[in-house]
Amino acid sequence: xxxxxxxxxxxxxxxxxxxxxxxxxxxxxxxxxxxxxxxxxxxxxxxxxxxxxxxxxxxxxxxxxxxxxxxxxxxxxxxxxxxxxxxxxxxxxxxxxxxxxxxxxxxxxxxxxxxxxxx
Amino acid sequence: xxxxxxxxxxxxxxxxxxxxxxxxxxxxxxxxxxxxxxxxxxxxxxxxxxxxxxxxxxxxxxxxxxxxxxxxxxxxxxxxxxxxxxxxxxxxxxxxxxxxxxxxxxxxxxxxxxxxxxxxxxxxxxxxxxxxxxxxxxxxxxxxxxxxxxxxxxxxxxxxxxxxxxxxxxxxxxxxxxxxxxxxxxxxxxxxxxxxxxxxxxxxxxxxxxxxxxxxxxxxxxxxxxxxxxxxxxxxxxxxxxxxxxxxxxxxxxxxxxxxxxxxxxxxxxxxxxxxxxxxxxxxxxxxxxxxxxxxxxxxxxxxxxxxxxxxxxxxxxxxxxxxxxxxxxxxxxxxxxxxxxxxxxxxxxxxxxxxxxxxxxxxxxxxxxxxxxxxxxxxxxxxxxxxxxxxxxxxxxxxxxxxxxxxxxxxxxxxxxxxxxxxxxx
Numbered sequence: 001x002x003x004x005x006x007x008x009x010x011x012x013x014x015x016x017x018x019x020x021x022x023x024x025x026x027x028x029x030x031x032x033x034x035x036x037x038x039x040x041x042x043x044x045x046x047x048x049x050x051x052x053x054x055x056x057x058x059x060x061x062x063x064x065x066x067x068x069x070x071x072x073x074x075x076x077x078x079x080x081x082x083x084x085x086x087x088x089x090x091x092x093x094x095x096x097x098x099x100x101x102x103x104x105x106x107x108x109x110x111x112x113x114x115x116x117x118x119x
Numbered sequence: 120x121x122x123x124x125x126x127x128x129x130x131x132x133x134x135x136x137x138x139x140x141x142x143x144x145x146x147x148x149x150x151x152x153x154x155x156x157x158x159x160x161x162x163x164x165x166x167x168x169x170x171x172x173x174x175x176x177x178x179x180x181x182x183x184x185x186x187x188x189x190x191x192x193x194x195x196x197x198x199x200x201x202x203x204x205x206x207x208x209x210x211x212x213x214x215x216x217x218x219x220x221x222x223x224x225x226x227x228x229x230x231x232x233x234x235x236x237x238x239x240x241x242x243x244x245x246x247x248x249x250x251x252x253x254x255x256x257x258x259x260x261x262x263x264x265x266x267x268x269x270x271x272x273x274x275x276x277x278x279x280x281x282x283x284x285x286x287x288x289x290x291x292x293x294x295x296x297x298x299x300x301x302x303x304x305x306x307x308x309x310x311x312x313x314x315x316x317x318x319x320x321x322x323x324x325x326x327x328x329x330x331x332x333x334x335x336x337x338x339x340x341x342x343x344x345x346x347x348x349x350x351x352x353x354x355x356x357x358x359x360x361x362x363x364x365x366x367x368x369x370x371x372x373x374x375x376x377x378x379x380x381x382x383x384x385x386x387x388x389x390x391x392x393x394x395x396x397x398x399x400x401x402x403x404x405x406x407x408x409x410x411x412x413x414x415x416x417x418x419x420x421x422x423x424x425x426x427x428x429x430x431x432x433x434x435x436x437x438x439x440x441x442x443x444x445x446x447x448x449x450x451x452x453x454x455x456x457x458x459x460x461x462x463x464x465x466x467x468x469x470x471x472x473x474x475x476x477x478x479x480x481x482x483x484x485x486x487x488x489x490x491x492x493x494x495x496x497x498x499x500x501x502x503x504x505x506x507x508x509x510x511x512x513x514x515x516x517x518x519x520x521x522x523x524x525x526x527x528x529x530x531x532x533x534x535x536x537x538x539x540x541x542x543x544x545x546x
Contacts, residue, residue: 003152003156003252004252004253004254006152006153006156007156007159007160007241007251007252008238008241008252008254008260010153010156010157010160011160011163011164011237011238011241011251012234012238014160014161014164014237015164015233015234015237015238016230016234018164018165018168018233018237019168019229019230019233019234019377019380020230022210022373022376022377023226023229023230023372023373023374023377025210025373026209026210026211026212026214026372026373026374027214027372027373027374030210030211031210031211031212031213031214031372032211032213033213034213035215037218039215040215040216040217040218041217041218042217042218042219042279042280042281042282042369043217043281043283043363043368043369044281044282044283045363049281049282053219053280053281053282053285054277054280054285055282055285057289058289060293061289061292061293064292064293064296064297064444064448065292065296067300067448068296068297068299068300071300071303071304071452072299072300072303075300075303075304075307076259076303078307078459079258079259079307079310079316082307082310082311082314082316083310083314083315083316084314085311085314085466085467086314086470088467090467090468090471093463093464093467094464096463097460097463097464100456100459100460100463101460103456104453104456107448107452107453107456111448111449116444116445116448116449118440118441118444118445
């Protein structure tokens with residue numbers, strides 16, 4: 001078990017080194033360095049930007065993110081159940097189906113409330 | 120040292136050789152293990168980074184053929200070295216960080232996006248004993264590192280100090296985060312069928328490919344994975360005609376290149392994962408005895424999936440953002456929930472009835488899926504009819520989008536019972 005996660009850890013490390021090396025090679029050694037304020041200004045089709053970039057989020061995005069969190073967390077609970085599927089009896093499966101139906105009820109509630117409506 | 124092992128277990132053969140070599144150097148066992156793991160990591164990671172060089176050329180050629188062009192054909196045989204020339208060009212480009220950008224986040228984003236895609240390959244089995252490592256939570260691992268890619272795109276868009284990039288990041292939240300829900304739900308179906316999250320076990324259990332027992336889940340998995348990559352028809356986060364280039368608008372040189380590599384590798388990973396989860400992975404005649412043959416089968420299936428992704432990119436127009444979200448939350452999520460319920464109940468009932476044959480189980484579940492498709496079709500056409508009647512009642516103008524095709528798109532927006540709450544969109 002430890003060995004497997006060592007492998008994963010090494011993989012993540014290598015995943016950082018492999019793209020990191022060409023990026024550093026490009027930005028530190030090979031690429032030209034002729035900066036000027038106009039070149040470094042944010043691109044907006046040639047017009048100078050007005051105001052702050054980091055504007056307020058539209059509230060709609062939060063709602064979708066919230067619905068997503070609900071679904072994600074609930075689904076994670078189903079994965080261990082799926083692994084133990086051979087050991088559970090039929091009535092337990094029915095219980096899980098009821099669990100999923102409650103989840104679907106949440107979706108229908110959000111739907112009827114108009115949370116899934118893009119405005 | 121048995122040479123026949125070279126064919127039956129090539130990785131084990133090489134590993135044995137290396138262990139003997141390292142042990143003769145007098146290294147401790149744990150050090151040998153770490154070195155072997157490092158070698159494996161380097162091999163798989165380099166495979167993952169060299170593969171896009173080929174994929175980009177392949178995709179450009181195929182898309183060109185679809186658009187009645189020739190595509191790159193000058194550098195190398197059939198233009199196969201074009202991507203290497205492009206990579207060299209990107210290496211000698213100037214690296215620009217826009218004024219006011221959040222430097223740390225800005226520079227970390229392209230690296231993170233590559234990490235997210237490459238790490239998925241750590242658990243993908245190429246053949247019966249050719250694989251990075253076996254995780255007993257492989258399916259969850261793939262989803263969790265895959266969602267790092269979403270984070271990378273969000274980081275890149277947010278930190279660029281550019282409004283187009285920020286719009287791209289906003290859309291990322293709406294799209295990638297939303298599509299993760301049906302992705303996770305449809306991934307649950309093969310896990311139920313195999314009773315394991317380990318990708319190796321999932322393949323071993325596929326005496327009958329899971330696409331037979333779960334065609335609906337397979338389709339949903341494929342479609343949502345394409346949306347996760349941000350490919351056409353779901354390329355809203357980098358829609359070049361709307362927000363120029365979206366989240367990577369300010370990136371130049373190799374940082375842009377890394378986003379590019381990550382996207383193409385991810386598109387191929389979609390094909391590979393579909394092959395592993397639904398098409399039997401390395402399974403094929405003679406694959407267990409000769410793992411190298413299994414690698415061939417696996418790559419063939421993965422490329423078939425990837426080819427489909429390319430065809431979708433070349434053939435389909437971009438989907439509108441409200442349609443995209445409706446398609447996800449009002450169509451894919453309910454249908455995948457229904458597919459899970461169907462698989463759960465169906466599989467358990469078949470097991471309780473004592474029908475042990477794999478083919479019988481797959482056939483019965485396939486019939487169940489057909490019923491599901493029919494019910495969904497009935498729902499869609501009923502709601503499409505209702506919507507059309509509503510719109511014709513509300514105003515008489517007949518817009519050209521309202522032929523059958525347009526109606527089926529609209530149908531995703533409304534299911535029966537929703538007529539009151541859902542106002543018809545103004546055209």
